[in-house]
Amino acid sequence: MIVVNCPNCGPRNSSDLRPCGELTPRPDPSTASLSEWRTYLYLRENPAGWVTETWYCRNGCRRYFTIQRNTATNEIRDSEAP
Amino acid sequence: MAKQGYRYSAGKLVKHGLTRGDWPRMWSRPEARSSYDVVIIGGGVHGLATAYYLAKEHGVTNVAVVEKGYLGGGGSGRNTAIVRSNYLTPEGVAFYDRSLDLYNSMAQNLNLNVMFSRRGHLTLAHTDSALRTMHWRAEVNKLQGIDSSVIDPQEVKKQAPSLDVSSGTRYPILGALHHPPGGIVRHDAVVWGYARAADHLGVHLLQETEVTDILCEGGVGPDGKGAGGRVTGVRTNRGDISTPAVVNCTAGWASLISNMAGVPLPITTHPLQAAVTEPCKVFLPTVVVSGSLHVYVSQTDRGELVFGASVDPVGTYRVNGTLEFTEELAGHVLELMPGISKMRLLRQWSGLCDMTPDYSPVMGTTQVDGYFVDVGWGTYGFKAGPVAGETMAETIATGRDADLIAPFTISRFTEGDLVGEKGAAAVGH
C-alpha cells in the first residue's frame, strides 16, 4: 500500500484514492482528427520511470490532482492540484 | 551443447535410475552470433513457441530468443496456469480453442510432460447479470463447438464440494459456466518444453541478455524509427545483433520495447498478483473462478491452493506485491469456501501484465517493416502461448498476418473496431 500525498489531506493510503493513470490532455473534440482522438483514447507512453499521473481523492477531499511517480520504484514526488 | 533429440520415456527413467547416469542438457548456453534471420525478444512461452514453430513449421532456424533474465522469468513463470477456450466472442473462441488443441497434444509433440490437467473450469455467477453473461458465453461457445454450459448451484456443489452454495450468503452462487475441457498446465514445463524443442532445432536461447534498443532506418521518427521505417537490428547489453526481423514478445515490458521501435502501444502495465497456500490433502477437483469477487483458485497435485485475482489498480513495473491483495483475496475466497480459513498463505508474488483497453492482444505486423508484435496478453496470455507462437511464426515467415489473428492487429485501434472480450475476460482466466 503506497502512500500518496494529497495536496489537501496530506499523506494517505493509496486505497483511499483512485488512480486515474497517465495525464493525457484532451484534444479539442470539435477539431481533433479521429486519429488524434484515438491516440488520446488508447495510446500510452507507459514508461518505466517518472510519469505524471492523476489521482482522485475518493475517500478524502474529492479532488483530482497530479503527482509524479516513478513506476520502476513507486517513489513519489510533489503533488499539485490540476 | 545439448544432446540433440534425446527422447524422454519411462524406459529412460529406469535406465538412468539404474546406471545413475546424468541426463543430457535440455538446452545449451550458446554464444550469440552477430546476425540472425529473426530475433525474438522475450524468453517466455510466447517467444519460445514462436521460435519453435518458426523452426519446426517454416524451417527458419537462424533464430535467437533474447531473454534478459532466465527462461520463463516473466509472466510465463508466474501465472496460475489456467487454460480454457470459453471466450465471449467468436474471434476469441476460435483462437483459444486452437491453443487448447495444441496443449492437448503438447506432451507428445514436445516429448515433455507438461501435465495438462483437464479438470474442468467453473466460472461462478453471483448476480443475475453475471448469470446472463455466462449464458451468453455458453451459447456462443456451443455454436463454435466448445463444451461449455451453465449449471445450477446443486451441480456446482457436485463439481466442487467445498463451495458454499447456500442462498443466504453475501455473494450467493446462482450458477456457473462449466467448461469441462478447461484446466491447468504445469506452466514451467511448457516453457521448458518449447525451449528444449527449439534448442534442438537449432534456435539460440540467449539468456541474461537484455535488449536496450531496436535499430531502424527509414522511419519518420528519430534514428529512422516509427511509421514507414525498417528494422535493421537490436542492441543488447552484450553487443549489437543485426537482423531484418524483430518480434516483441515481452508482455509486461512490451511498451518499453515498442517505444524503441517508435511504435506506441495501447498498453499500460499493471501487476497481477498470485499466491499459494501451504499444502493440504487434495479436496478441490476443478478450477474455480469468480469474476465479481475477483478471485480464481485451483489446487495443485501437491496440495497447494493457487490463487489469483484481478490486476492491481495502480500501474507499476514493481513486482513486490501488496498486502491488500492477500487480504482481499482471502476475504473473497472465504466467502466462497468458508471452511478453509485455517489454511495458511505461504507465498505471494506478482507479474507484469500488458493491459489493453479491450482485453484482447495486439498481434502481427506493424507500421515498421520487420517489427512484429505479440503483446497485450494481459492476464490471460499463458493459455494462448501455443497458438500465438503458431500464428506469429506464420506471420513472420509469410510477412502477412495469419487469419486467426486478423481481429487482433494494431490497426483496430485506429479503426475503432475493438474486440468485445472486455465483459468476460476481466477475471476470466
Place this chain on the structure above:
Amino acid sequence: MTGNRLPERPGEVIDRGTSLAFTWNGQGYTGYQGDTIASALAASGVEVFARSMKYKRRRGIMTADHWDPNLFVQVGDEPNVRAGSRCLVAGMEVSAQNVWPSLKFDVGAVNQMVGRFLTSGFYYKTFMRPKWFWHNVYQKVLRKFAPGGRIFWESSTHGAYDKRYAHPDVLVAGGGPAGMGAAIAAAEAGASVMLVEHEPELGGHLRWGDAADLAALAELTSAVEAHPGIEVVIDSTVTGRYDHNWMAVVQRSHEIAPERLIKARAASLVVAPGLIERPYVFAGNDTPGVMLSGAVRRLINLWAVKPGTRAVVLSANPEGDAAIADLEAAGVEIVAALDARAGEDIVEVEGRGRVDKVVLGDGRTVSADLVVIGIGWTAPTSLLNMAGDRPVYDPSAARYFPNQLPDGVLATGGITGNGTTDELVAHGRATGSLAASRALRSRHDRRVLAARARNPEGPKPEFLQDTRTPLARVPHPECYRSSTHGMVDLSEDVSSKDLVQASKEGFDSIELMKRYTTVTMGPSQGKLETVNASAVLAEARNMDMVDIGTTVWRPPYAPISLGALAGRIFEPIRRSALQDWHEAHGASPLLAGQWVRPDHYGDPVGEARNVRQNVGIIDVTPLGKLDLRGPDVTKLLELVYVNKWQKLDIGRVRYGTMVAEDGVVSDDGVTGRLGENHYLMTTTSSGAGAVWEMLEDYLQTYRPEWDVHVTAVTGGLTSINVAGPKCRELLLRLVEGVDLSPEAFPYFHVRRGSVAGVADCIIWRIGFTGELSYELHVPSGHALHVWESLLANGEDLGVRPFGVESQRILRLEKGHYIVGQDTDGLTKAPSAGLGGLVKLDKPDTLGLPELKAAYARTDLPMLVAIQPDDPQVVPMEAAQIVDGDSNRILGRITSSRMSPTLGRSVCLGQVDPSLAAAGTKVTILLIDGRRVTGTVQEHHAHVDPEGVRQNA
C-alpha cells in the same frame, strides 16, 4: 512412556505445577503449561513426528522452533500446525499428517527404494503415453501423495479473526537483545515504538543462554516493560514489508481471535531478526536424532528436555560449543566433540527410526543416538529484501549481510554482525536512536502536510547521519558440501544430488534450479535451504557463491492464515429507508451491487398486472441522484449528455444518455430543472458513483472555470415511483401545493410540493413502466410515512407495492433498454437506437469524434424489439440470433419476458444491421437447441408505442 524431562533448569519456561493432557495419534500424553507440542512429546520419548513428503522417510526434531521442517502436525481441524512453536493446550488432539496408514508403518516408504528413479523432475520425463493414462491414473496417484494436513470444510472460523491499524514511529522486528535495545533507545528519544517478537517471550537467544544471558534478559525486559512508549507484541511475526514501510504483523495468540493482522505504517523499520541456524548437508542428515545446536539448547534450557543420551557434536562456532556445555549439564554423554574449524567433520549418519551410527570425517564410525550440528547461519534478510536491499554474501563470515538500505529501514543485531550481549544492545540502541530521529522528522513533515493535524510547533527534527560502530564480522568457516546424498530441502525431499543433476540438465541458475527441483518452495521458504542450495550450485558450476545469488524472498515471512488475512467480514450493505418495511411485508431480497432491494412480494406477474390496471408503488431509491447547482450547469449537461440541454425550462425534465469518450453508451437517466440554477440529475443505480466522479473530473480538470456544485443526494431522497392508471387519483388524496391535472402537470415535468404532510418532496412525471406515473423524491427521514400513507389511502384503488422484477417486465413491454444489459462494452450510441436524440452539431460533448464516426458507419449492430413468432416461447436472455440453419451469429436476445399485458413473449435484442428493419424475420437459437423465428418490430415498445398511457 520414557521420561526425558530434566530436573529444573534456571531459564525454563514450563510450569511444572500445571499438567496438560492431550492426545498424539489417539494416545494420551501429558505435558506442562509452557511446553510446545514438540517439547511435550519429546519429554515423553516421542522421536518420530512425521514422514517426509516424497520418500516418506521418518523425521524427528531438527530445529525445535517455528521453522522446523519435520514438525508439521494436525491439531483437531487445523492442518499444518508447527509443533515446534505451538504452545500446548489441554485437550489438544494432535496427529501426524501425511502418513498412510500410520506414522509407524507408511506404505509410501517403498518410494525410498525406488528413490533413484524419482530424481527431480522425473514426472516431466514420463507418464506421457498413453495420453489418457496421465489424466485418469497417474495424476490421481500423484494427488494422493500430496503432503499436508486435512481440511474440515464444514467447520469454518471465517469472520472470527481480527485486524487493526497502527502508526508507530518505529517498528522493531525482533525482540532479542539488539531489538530490545533499539526499542528502548527509540522510545527514550520520544518515538512511539512497536516491538514485535515472533516467540512467546522477549529475549531472542538470551532465553536459552547461560546465567549471564538470563541476567541480561531480565534487565532488558524490565526496561522495555517499564517504558510507556513501547507496545510489545509477542508471539507475533512481522510477515511483510511492503512499499513505503507498510508492515504486516500477524499476532497469533490474541484473546479475541485465533489470529490478528496488524497493519502498521511505520516511519522507521528496525530489522533485528538475529540469525537462523543452517543445517549441514551429509548423507542421512534427515535421520531423527540429527538436531541443530539451537534445537538441543532450546530443548534443554527452555523445556528441560533431554534430547538424547549419546551425542556427536560438530561445532564451528561458540553457539555450537555452548551446546556441548548444555548437553553435558543435561547428562548427555559426548561421544565425539568435532571442531569444524579444525577440519573435523561428519560424513554420514545411519539409523532408521533414530540415529544409530555416525561415520566421522576421520573414517571412524561411532555409535550415538544424537548428532548436534552447529556449523553456521542463514541471515534472515527477507524483510530487507522486501525493502529493496540485495544482501551480499561474505565468504569470510560464511553468510549474507545487508547492503544498501533505504532511509526508513535499519538493521541491527546478529544480521549485521557479531558481538557480546553488551555490544549487541549498544548497536541496537544506536540503531533505535537513529530510527527515532528519522521517524520524528517524518512525523513532523506529515503534520505539516495534513490539514487536520495543524502545523506543528517547534523546529523540524534533525536527520541524523549514521555514525554507528558496526558490529564485527567474526570469521566463520564455510561448511558446505555438495557431493553427498544429504538433504538440502527437508520439506521437499530434495537432495544435493538432485540439485547437481538439475544444474547439469541446464537448470543452472538458482531460479531455474528452484523451479525444476522445488528446492526452497516448501513451508520454510528457504530459511533453512537457500544458502545450502546456492552453495551446491556454486560448486556444481565452479562459481563463487557471490555470483550465484539466492532465490527471491517474498512475503509472508511466516505463513499466515487465510482467516486472519480476511479478518472481520466488512461487506457494506446499503438499505433504503423502506427496506425494513419491504422485508416485513414478504419482499424477497435482491442484492444489486451494495444495495439490497425488493425483488418482488411473492407475485411479480400479478404486481405488474396491477400496475397496468390499478396503481402500484415501487421503491427506486438506489437510482443515483445528484443535486447540481450553479450558473454553468447547462454547460455541464451539454458536455456529458449526447442530447441538447440549452432550452430546458424550469419545471421540466428531460431524458439523457451519456457516452464515454470512446462513444460507448455508459449511463442514462433524467435530469430536471428545479430552479434557475438548480437541477436534479438521476443516474442508473450501478452507475451513480462513477457518474459523480466523472462530473467532478470534468469540472475540476477540464472546465475549472465553470461554476457548478455537485452534491450526491441518493440516500437522502427516498424515491418512490407511483405508477398505473389510478395513480393520479391516489396522489390527489395526498399531494398538497401541486396541481396534478394533466394540463398543469404534463409528462416530463417536475413540481415540488408536500406529500402526506411531508414538505419539500420533488415530484416528476416520468416512469420506466410506460404507465401514467409520478416519481416522488421524499426526504428519507419521512419516507416510511409517505410510503405507508400511499398504501393506506389507496386501498380502494387497488394500490399494491411492486418489486424490481415487475418493473423489468413492465419496462420491457414498453421497450426501455437497460444500460449494461441491452447494451454492452462496445455499444456505441447509434446502436442503442437513440436516433435523433444524439446531437452531433454541438461543439463539445464526450466522445464527439467517435459519435460522428459511429453515425457514419452502416455496419454497427442495432438494438431492436423482437417478438418470437410463437407467442409462448420466451427465449432466454443471451439466446443467440443466427443465420438460419448455420452457426453464424448475427445477434442476441438481450432481454426477454412473457408480457402479461399482451399475453405473449416480448424481447429486445442486438442484431446485425441487415436484420434491423421492421418485419425482418430472425432465427433464434433456444437453449435447448431448437431454432425458432421471431419478427423485428417497428418500435422498441411492445405496449403502447404511441405513449397514450404515460401521457394520460
Place this chain on the structure above:
Amino acid sequence: MPDFKSPIAHGPVSAPDGVVRVEDETATAKIVVRAGSDSSAAADLSVPFGQSRLRADGTLVCGTRPDEWTLFAAVDRAAEVAASVDTEGFVSVVDITHGRAMMRVSGPKATAVLAKVCNIDLADDMTPDGAVFSGSVANVTCDLLRSDRAGDPSYLISCERSFGNYLFAALVDASTEFGAGLPAGLSIH
C-alpha cells in the same frame, strides 16, 4: 410533519465499564455549504479545511473539504442554520440532514475502536480534538470529526444514509473487543 426516522434502529451500545460507547446521532441538522475561499460566506464561517469550531449559536462548523463546510445543529434548526449562510457570490447551501447517517464513538477506548476499522493515524498530534477529516471506516466513505467529551476521545462519524445501519453494526462489532455486546438483531454479516 411526521417524526424524523433514523436508519439506525438501535439505541446506544456501551461496554459495561464505559470504556466505549456507540450511539446514533443521525437526528442532527446537517447543512453543507460550498463557497470559494474569497467569498464572504467563507470569511463568515472562518474555519479552515480540516478544523472545526463551535459557533456562539450552538452550531458546529466543520471545514469538511477545501471550499466546503458542514454545519451541525439541533435537527429542528436546519432551515434556520441554512438561512444563516451568506449567499453572496457563487455559494450553495444544501440540506443533507436526510442524506447522512451520523453516529458517535466515545470513551477512553474510542480511538482504539476506530483504529480497528479506519486507517488514519489518530494519534493526538496527528488528529487532535477538533480535527475534521474523511476516510474509509469499515469500507464505507465517511466524514469524521474528533470532538472529545469530558477528556475522553470521541468521534462523530457520518456516512451516506443507506450505509447507516451497517456502519453502526460495524462500529459496535469493533467495540466488542472492549466489552460491548452486539444487541439482538444487529450483525455485520
